[in-house]
Amino acid sequence: MIICEKVSKRFGEKFAVRDVSFRFDKSLAVLGYNGAGKSTLAKLIAGILKPSSGRIEVFGKDPYKCVEVRRKIGIVTHNPMLYRELTVEENLRFFANLFRIEEWDWILDELNLRDKSNKRVLELSRGYLQRVAIARAMISNPHLLILDEAFSSLDLEGREILRKMIRNFEGSILLSTHDLEEAKFCGKFLVLHNGEAAYFGESYDEAVGILRAHKEGSEG
Amino acid sequence: MRPLAFLELTKKDLKVEVRSKSSINQMVLFAIASAFIFSLSVDAEKFFGQILMIVVLFSSMLSCSATVVREFELETVDGLKHSMSSREIIAGKIVSNSLIVFFLVLIITPVCYALFNLSGDFLLLLISLLISSLPISTTVTLLSPLSAFAKGREMLLPAMLFPIIFPVFIPSFKLLGFSYAGIFDFISAMFLLSYTGLIFSLSLILSEHLF
Numbered sequence: 445m446i447i448c449e450k451v452s453k454r455f456g457e458k459f460a461v462r463d464v465s466f467r468f469d470k471s472l473a474v475l476g477y478n479g480a481g482k483s484t485l486a487k488l489i490a491g492i493l494k495p496s497s498g499r500i501e502v503f504g505k506d507p508y509k510c511v512e513v514r515r516k517i518g519i520v521t522h523n524p525m526l527y528r529e530l531t532v533e534e535n536l537r538f539f540a541n542l543f544r545i546e547e548w549d550w551i552l553d554e555l556n557l558r559d560k561s562n563k564r565v566l567e568l569s570r571g572y573l574q575r576v577a578i579a580r581a582m583i584s585n586p587h588l589l590i591l592d593e594a595f596s597s598l599d600l601e602g603r604e605i606l607r608k609m610i611r612n613f614e615g616s617i618l619l620s621t622h623d624l625e626e627a628k629f630c631g632k633f634l635v636l637h638n639g640e641a642a643y644f645g646e647s648y649d650e651a652v653g654i655l656r657a658h659k660e661g662s663e664g
Numbered sequence: 665m666r667p668l669a670f671l672e673l674t675k676k677d678l679k680v681e682v683r684s685k686s687s688i689n690q691m692v693l694f695a696i697a698s699a700f701i702f703s704l705s706v707d708a709e710k711f712f713g714q715i716l717m718i719v720v721l722f723s724s725m726l727s728c729s730a731t732v733v734r735e736f737e738l739e740t741v742d743g744l745k746h747s748m749s750s751r752e753i754i755a756g757k758i759v760s761n762s763l764i765v766f767f768l769v770l771i772i773t774p775v776c777y778a779l780f781n782l783s784g785d786f787l788l789l790l791i792s793l794l795i796s797s798l799p800i801s802t803t804v805t806l807l808s809p810l811s812a813f814a815k816g817r818e819m820l821l822p823a824m825l826f827p828i829i830f831p832v833f834i835p836s837f838k839l840l841g842f843s844y845a846g847i848f849d850f851i852s853a854m855f856l857l858s859y860t861g862l863i864f865s866l867s868l869i870l871s872e873h874l875f
Contacts, residue, residue: 492742511749518746525743527676529683541672542747580743 451498460484473627474620476636482620486592518586520594524577528566543584587615673756687727708780713840728761732808750871765801784844792843796836798860809874
């Protein structure tokens with residue numbers, strides 16, 4: 445169970461996330477346009493950022509304070525969190541060693557990265573970089589997978605691979621996106637607007653309706 | 665803290681450093697250039713301990729802070745935080761930075777020995793300089809995350825470093841001076857090692873606030 449209670453995150457005077465509350469077990473889609481606070485919320489739940497106020501609980505513990513919980517979370521953000529000077533294989537081996545995982549190269553086949561494994565990360569295209577970032581997140585067999593705009597730089601093959609991985613994933617998923625089609629499979633929906641929760645519930649249509657209304661409101 | 669985890673980070677850091685060569689090249693070139701200038705301008709044989717310490721201090725500041733700041737700038741530190749505790753991260757960084765500074769010392773000592781026309785005990789001088797470099801690399805690594813996001817971090821790091829590193833200077837000069845005469849100053853060496861231990865412990869205690 446992942447619980448957020450009145451969570452806020454402030455950078456200086458500006459609130460990136462304000463008084464957001466929700467809880468989910470299996471899957472949650474966080475919907476919102478650019479600047480809505482999706483990435484900040486993803487980093488808060490992953491334990492990368494410390495909330496300014498409120499309470500976050502992932503599998504019963506605060507992810508910011510507990511490394512054991514963070515080790516159960518796989519996260520893909522716009523930043524691949526990879527070392528440019530190392531090869532794909534060296535990067536993945538490094539993270540696998542940190543997690544004490546010996547059998548890890550199945551992930552190369554899963555993401556069709558085998559022929560790129562000896563290439564340095566700085567030589568990869570944006571799409572392949574994203575695949576390696578997904579491999580890094582999945583290598584530890586996480587219990588919670590956070591995908592923040594993970595589909596954005598992938599080509600058709602990459603998107604299909606990621607969809608398949610998500611379908612087969614047995615843990616919890618938090619999918620942060622502005623692509624409504626990708627979010628359809630989720631069980632719960634959270635709509636963020638200017639850092640605040642505009643909707644939280646189980647209806648996809650209602651979430652999309654509110655999201656569109658906010659867009660029209662801000663344009664009108 | 666898992667000892668093998670921070671050694672993995674050390675291994676990775678050294679591999680990245682060897683591949684990029686940016687910090688190592690910068691550090692070695694700076695050290696050799698400054699040693700050369702000092703050898704021409706002052707009585708280098710008389711002040712070799714002070715000169716060596718200045719060279720090692722400024723070169724360490726260049727390289728040790730760069731390896732830490734790069735993790736923040738490229739946001740790779742977020743990936744580390746997901747797989748390691750902050751104690752493991754700081755311990756790994758201190759070990760890798762100390763090894764990088766050791767590498768510098770191994771290069772700069774024979775160069776200085778030749779440039780300054782030194783004739784004392786080379787091996788003892790080398791060991792003394794390695795011991796003297798330890799508190800420097802440890803302190804720079806501790807302070808680097810604090811200055812990583814500062815606007816004037818090039819100014820902030822030395823400003824924070826000097827008051828903390830100040831107690832190390834006199835024992836280092838003594839250790840290097842005695843070693844040149846073929847005597848190992850055990851008390852100064854113990855002071856420097858204890859100081860390193862103190863800063864290392866402080867780094868572990870403060871690690872939650874650093875990473």
